Amino acid sequence: MIQDYVVFVGVNIVLAWSVYVVLLAGSLSFANGGFMAIGAYVSGVLTVKFGVPLVFATTIAGVVAGAIGVLVGFPALRTRGIYLMLVTVGIAVSVKAVIESIDYVGGIQGFGGMVGTTEWHVVALVVLVGCGLWFLSKSPLQRILDAVREDELVAASLGINPVYVKLVCFGAGAFLAAVAGGFYAHYLIHVTPDQFGIVLSVFIVLYAVLGGTNNMWGPPIGATIMTLIPEFVRSLESWRPAAFGIIILGLLLIRPDGLLAFRHVTTRAKGVLATSLSDGAKPD
Amino acid sequence: MLVEQVINGVVLGSMYALIAQGYTLVFGVLDKLNFAHGEIFMLGGFICLASIALGASLPISILVTAIVSGVLGLMVEFVGFRKFHSPDAHITAALSSFAIGLVIIDLSQKVWGAEPVALTLPGTLQTATISIAGLTVVVLRLTILVISLLLMLVLYLVVTKTSLGRRIRAVAESPTKAALFGINVTRVNQQVFFIASAMAGLAGLALAVRTGYASTDVGFTFGLKALAIMAIGGMGDLRGALIGGLLVGVLEALAFQWDLGQLADVFVWLFMIAILLVRPAGLFGTLVSKEIRA
Numbered sequence: 001m002i003q004d005y006v007v008f009v010g011v012n013i014v015l016a017w018s019v020y021v022v023l024l025a026g027s028l029s030f031a032n033g034g035f036m037a038i039g040a041y042v043s044g045v046l047t048v049k050f051g052v053p054l055v056f057a058t059t060i061a062g063v064v065a066g067a068i069g070v071l072v073g074f075p076a077l078r079t080r081g082i083y084l085m086l087v088t089v090g091i092a093v094s095v096k097a098v099i100e101s102i103d104y105v106g107g108i109q110g111f112g113g114m115v116g117t118t119e120w121h122v123v124a125l126v127v128l129v130g131c132g133l134w135f136l137s138k139s140p141l142q143r144i145l146d147a148v149r150e151d152e153l154v155a156a157s158l159g160i161n162p163v164y165v166k167l168v169c170f171g172a173g174a175f176l177a178a179v180a181g182g183f184y185a186h187y188l189i190h191v192t193p194d195q196f197g198i199v200l201s202v203f204i205v206l207y208a209v210l211g212g213t214n215n216m217w218g219p220p221i222g223a224t225i226m227t228l229i230p231e232f233v234r235s236l237e238s239w240r241p242a243a244f245g246i247i248i249l250g251l252l253l254i255r256p257d258g259l260l261a262f263r264h265v266t267t268r269a270k271g272v273l274a275t276s277l278s279d280g281a282k283p284d
Numbered sequence: 285m286l287v288e289q290v291i292n293g294v295v296l297g298s299m300y301a302l303i304a305q306g307y308t309l310v311f312g313v314l315d316k317l318n319f320a321h322g323e324i325f326m327l328g329g330f331i332c333l334a335s336i337a338l339g340a341s342l343p344i345s346i347l348v349t350a351i352v353s354g355v356l357g358l359m360v361e362f363v364g365f366r367k368f369h370s371p372d373a374h375i376t377a378a379l380s381s382f383a384i385g386l387v388i389i390d391l392s393q394k395v396w397g398a399e400p401v402a403l404t405l406p407g408t409l410q411t412a413t414i415s416i417a418g419l420t421v422v423v424l425r426l427t428i429l430v431i432s433l434l435l436m437l438v439l440y441l442v443v444t445k446t447s448l449g450r451r452i453r454a455v456a457e458s459p460t461k462a463a464l465f466g467i468n469v470t471r472v473n474q475q476v477f478f479i480a481s482a483m484a485g486l487a488g489l490a491l492a493v494r495t496g497y498a499s500t501d502v503g504f505t506f507g508l509k510a511l512a513i514m515a516i517g518g519m520g521d522l523r524g525a526l527i528g529g530l531l532v533g534v535l536e537a538l539a540f541q542w543d544l545g546q547l548a549d550v551f552v553w554l555f556m557i558a559i560l561l562v563r564p565a566g567l568f569g570t571l572v573s574k575e576i577r578a
Contacts, residue, residue: 028375076557079564082317082374086515087560089508090553097550198508206379238394245386252380253367 003119009227010122011184014129016207016219018176023213025169026149031088032177033201034095038065039178040185041105048113058182062175069174070167077166092201099193110192117187133216210251212258221259287419289541290534295425297533298432302487303510304525306480312456312520313476316374319382320360322507323389324353324481328488329498330396333403353485354478360384361477393500400499403492428490440522512556518569
């Protein structure tokens with residue numbers, strides 16, 4: 001039981017971070033559920049059909065998903081804002097449909113036989129990714145990401161290539177999601193394409209946004225709370241989805257910036273700007 | 285056979301267009317995606333079902349559906365959007381409306397169950413056919429097509445010709461300036477939500493009547509597809525939603541005709557991605573104004 005919690009919370013933390021990494025460069029990805037599916041299936045095929053060791057297989061799956069992410073992301077990042085959001089939704093839907101139509105991995109029935117994930121794999125993964133992100137937040141790269149996120153044009157004028165930066169973040173997000181998906185699949189033993197639908201992608205984004213996306217500690221908090229809440233409302237059994245939805249709404253209404261939203265210099269400056277220009281003011 | 289499929293596709297497309305126009309109206313005014321829209325569409329069928337079960341005639345239940353869906357839209361606006369009005373909040377607003385959608389789905393599954401519920405109308409309304417130039421067409425489909433086109437025409441006239449439409453366009457252009465000119469922006473938002481949701485409810489009713497059952501799944505499948513259609517047409521543009529809807533409807537019908545049925549769901553997304561790669565703002569959209577505001 002406790003092992004379940006550790007694994008699911010850990011996997012969801014990494015997934016939330018995968019969205020956070022993409023958001024670092026200012027784009028929002030609903031495709032991470034799809035990349036998670038790629039990770040689950042690629043690593044599953046490698047371990048079950050080719051006998052590759054688990055950790056190695058998940059790494060390969062992550063690299064494959066990252067490469068696919070970069071390939072798809074390159075054209076997708078031509079679009080912006082809500083259009084980009086919709087393109088990533090499209091990617092997630094398409095990945096699911098493609099997997100459903102490949103008989104080699106079981107089609108709609110799903111793919112089974114993956115074993116081997118222990119809670120220590122997941123804990124190690126969370127610690128590793130956490131350390132990576134912590135070093136990132138102290139490194140000059142973080143400032144480049146901040147610049148791209150806050151204002152692409154200014155960043156470009158400073159000699160930063162925004163498309164390249166966003167692409168790297170998109171690929172990194174895909175990599176993380178796929179690795180998480182690999183370990184997840186090897187814990188569940190059997191996965192079906194249905195598990196990786198668009199709802200999952202929306203939930204991953206929810207984990208990150210509910211926790212707060214302007215620092216690396218928000219997404220894990222959001223993921224932990226959102227994974228455990230369904231267990232707490234289990235006593236409501238039949239009202240679970242409704243209660244869950246209401247809790248999400250409440251959290252968003254009370255803390256729209258996320259539970260852990262520290263005020264950074266950049267956001268404060270943006271707030272001052274926003275009040276001085278007033279909300280909707282914009283150059284025509 | 286081919287022509288009949290095309291006609292079916294146009295009828296399907298007109299329903300897509302009704303939903304997509306609701307999305308696009310809300311997006312044009314608020315710059316935010318309303319993920320609960322598809323669920324209101326889904327409820328449209330059930331509201332009609334319930335009012336017919338309570339003994340209302342079809343015209344009255346159509347009226348009831350429009351009004352109840354509109355009021356639900358007002359609730360969605362109040363709960364999911366009122367607080368998230370700043371331009372930065374579009375992710376939050378999208379997620380909060382998604383949460384409202386979850387609640388709506390669950391509650392309606394509580395009331396009507398997870399299985400589709402049959403909706404049969406008295407008389408031969410659902411089965412009557414008519415032959416035009418050697419083609420057999422179900423009358424109901426033609427009626428649905430005509431009514432949806434009429435609804436969209438009325439919406440277009442309201443937006444372009446009436447004072448309400450002028451207010452809507454002013455808020456879409458710039459909420460701040462509209463407020464400076466004495467327009468009650470919140471009121472306009474409510475009106476837009478009412479109109480959009482009423483149209484979605486009617487589209488849901490049309491789908492339920494056409495297929496003969498109301499189902500709790502359609503909100504998600506149709507709702508997401510309509511979202512893609514809105515992007516294909518260009519966000520905030522009513523013409524775009526109409527043409528995108530018809531285009532996707534016909535192409536889907538043709539895909540069924542050529543036995544590509546299971547790819548139809550993906551197809552609309554690939555089509556959207558392809559269009560957005562060539563025209564990053566959709567067929568009729570312009571990037572500039574929206575982009576600066578976002």
